[in-house]
Amino acid sequence: MSNKIVGIDLGTTFSAIAVLDSIGNPEILPDLKNNRITASAVYFSSSNETKVGSEALSAIKAEPNRVVTEIKRHMRDEVVYSLGKGEWIDKKFSEKLEDEFTPAQLSSIILKKLKDFGEKIDKAVITVPAMFANDARQATIDAAKMAELSGYESDTIELINEPTAAIFHYANLPGVSISGKVMVVDLGGGTFDVTIAEVNGKKVDVIHSEGNPNLGGKDFDRLILKFMSEEYKNQLGAELSIDDVEYLLQAEELKKILSTRESHAIVIDGPNGPSKKIEITRNQFDDLSSSLIEAMKLKMDSCVKKAKLQKNDISQILLVGGSTRMPCVISAIKEVMDKEPTKGVNVDEAVASGAALYAGTIADKSDLNEAQKDAMSKIDLSDVANHYFGTIAQTFDQERQTYFQYNSIIIEKGSKLPVAKTNQYSLIGDQDGFPATVTQSDGPTENKEFVHIIAQEQVEIKNGKKDDEVQITFSYDKSQIMHCTFEHIASGKKHEIQIKSKTSEEVDAAQKEMKNFTID
Ligand code: AMP
Numbered sequence: 001m002s003n004k005i006v007g008i009d010l011g012t013t014f015s016a017i018a019v020l021d022s023i024g025n026p027e028i029l030p031d032l033k034n035n036r037i038t039a040s041a042v043y044f045s046s047s048n049e050t051k052v053g054s055e056a057l058s059a060i061k062a063e064p065n066r067v068v069t070e071i072k073r074h075m076r077d078e079v080v081y082s083l084g085k086g087e088w089i090d091k092k093f094s095e096k097l098e099d100e101f102t103p104a105q106l107s108s109i110i111l112k113k114l115k116d117f118g119e120k121i122d123k124a125v126i127t128v129p130a131m132f133a134n135d136a137r138q139a140t141i142d143a144a145k146m147a148e149l150s151g152y153e154s155d156t157i158e159l160i161n162e163p164t165a166a167i168f169h170y171a172n173l174p175g176v177s178i179s180g181k182v183m184v185v186d187l188g189g190g191t192f193d194v195t196i197a198e199v200n201g202k203k204v205d206v207i208h209s210e211g212n213p214n215l216g217g218k219d220f221d222r223l224i225l226k227f228m229s230e231e232y233k234n235q236l237g238a239e240l241s242i243d244d245v246e247y248l249l250q251a252e253e254l255k256k257i258l259s260t261r262e263s264h265a266i267v268i269d270g271p272n273g274p275s276k277k278i279e280i281t282r283n284q285f286d287d288l289s290s291s292l293i294e295a296m297k298l299k300m301d302s303c304v305k306k307a308k309l310q311k312n313d314i315s316q317i318l319l320v321g322g323s324t325r326m327p328c329v330i331s332a333i334k335e336v337m338d339k340e341p342t343k344g345v346n347v348d349e350a351v352a353s354g355a356a357l358y359a360g361t362i363a364d365k366s367d368l369n370e371a372q373k374d375a376m377s378k379i380d381l382s383d384v385a386n387h388y389f390g391t392i393a394q395t396f397d398q399e400r401q402t403y404f405q406y407n408s409i410i411i412e413k414g415s416k417l418p419v420a421k422t423n424q425y426s427l428i429g430d431q432d433g434f435p436a437t438v439t440q441s442d443g444p445t446e447n448k449e450f451v452h453i454i455a456q457e458q459v460e461i462k463n464g465k466k467d468d469e470v471q472i473t474f475s476y477d478k479s480q481i482m483h484c485t486f487e488h489i490a491s492g493k494k495h496e497i498q499i500k501s502k503t504s505e506e507v508d509a510a511q512k513e514m515k516n517f518t519i520d
């Protein structure tokens with residue numbers, strides 16, 4: 001079988017790759033050891049060899065500085081990971097050393113590893129959180145190009161929002177019928193997302209999505225470790241280090257067992273002293289987790305409100321992410337939504353599978369056989385913008401008799417993709433140029449202090465006169481990447497800002513920096 005059309009879940013803690021089989025069903029590609037999910041961790045040996053997955057994690061104890069985890073949390077940051085320092089540092093302070101890597105370079109190593117599970121790839125779709133900003137999306141595409149997933153010159157890599165991919169997966173499961181307004185609750189290792197979408201047959205429209213990028217399974221692990229440390233201290237006087245990888249792994253194991261048992265005990269080796277058996281019950285764990293659970297409940301509540309719905313409008317609740325196996329999460333969902341969530345799928349694999357299906361729908365028809373074409377023809381998908389996008393404009397304040405700058409929103413959060421919007425503005429005086437600014441914000445604010453400026457360039461014009469019209473068009477594609485045009489109508493001068501990924505030369509340069517490393 002040729003593995004041509006794939007979906008990749010590039011997760012904070014785990015990643016997975018699925019391929020479309022000969023009849024158009026997604027299948028997870030396991031690694032050589034038959035693992036279906038791969039830890040999103042990269043290890044660099046001193047002899048320039050890299051390892052990805054559990055092998056990378058097992059090097060943490062001996063060489064913590066040389067193992068990089070939770071790379072996805074940094075995708076939008078201007079940072080590099082320094083192997084020498086063993087931490088993320090601001091790009092401004094980078095010494096451009098050979099042992100410094102950008103989040104995109106590190107992600108490309110994970111993608112390359114996943115790519116090797118299959119054969120040649122013709123079409124790849126990578127999933128990103130619905131909340132991911134433009135720069136994080138671009139960094140993900142850069143990573144895919146560096147990994148040469150399917151040749152970076154071609155238009156073969158696309159992104160899809162994780163909840164959309166998951167809905168896709170559920171909606172296509174045999175014997176599962178999903179319709180109406182559904183909620184996707186995604187609790188993985190490092191992030192929490194809630195999404196409400198409308199599913200009509202095979203058509204999926206995301207209505208609203210929000211989340212917390214810093215709430216995930218790892219936070220529950222830390223709570224258990226804190227409990228273990230207190231118990232150990234009470235009886236033997238010493239504390240357990242809260243960052244110790246082995247203790248954290250033991251805490252995670254305990255947490256997973258509590259998903260199916262009412263209580264469990266483990267033996268802890270003290271930092272420099274005796275071993276101790278520590279027991280924790282599910283009730284104790286639920287008490288420890290109450291503030292995390294409360295934060296999740298608030299998000300679910302807010303998602304329903306922001307979608308302008310009532311709870312009983314939601315027909316189904318779909319679970320995604322390994323941490324939704326925890327009984328306290330299921331109870332919280334039932335409590336807030338007054339409904340049982342749909343169970344029975346492999347929550348760790350839903351996102352990659354859905355992405356493979358989406359890849360099939362957008363693949364070149366010549367890459368599909370008849371059965372795949374038939375399966376794909378039954379699927380339709382749309383998605384929404386997850387931020388507000390605008391520009392900095394000026395207007396005259398009559399009261400104060402002065403001009404002031406404000407954020408003028410052009411694309412509303414929640415607009416269905418792809419979307420293109422044009423707004424008219426005018427020059428405030430005779431001028432030879434104007435700044436072209438693109439802003440992004442989570443709320444519909446006019447206050448320019450509360451927005452993130454994602455691009456700013458100067459547009460030179462000839463003989464611009466007061467009140468001349470300037471037309472600004474923003475178009476937002478299906479991968480949620482923005483294209484902006486600023487046009488001075490009188491002179492016909494058009495200025496384009498493509499908030500785009502690196503050029504192939506830049507990708508080549510970034511790749512070359514890593515040429516000394518072999519990937520195992
Ligand atoms: P994901 O990123 O979706 O693969 O989710 C990974 C997270 O799910 C990690 O924090 C795991 O500890 C957690 N997880 C996996 N299985 C279980 C389980 N049975 N009970 C509780 N948490 C789990």
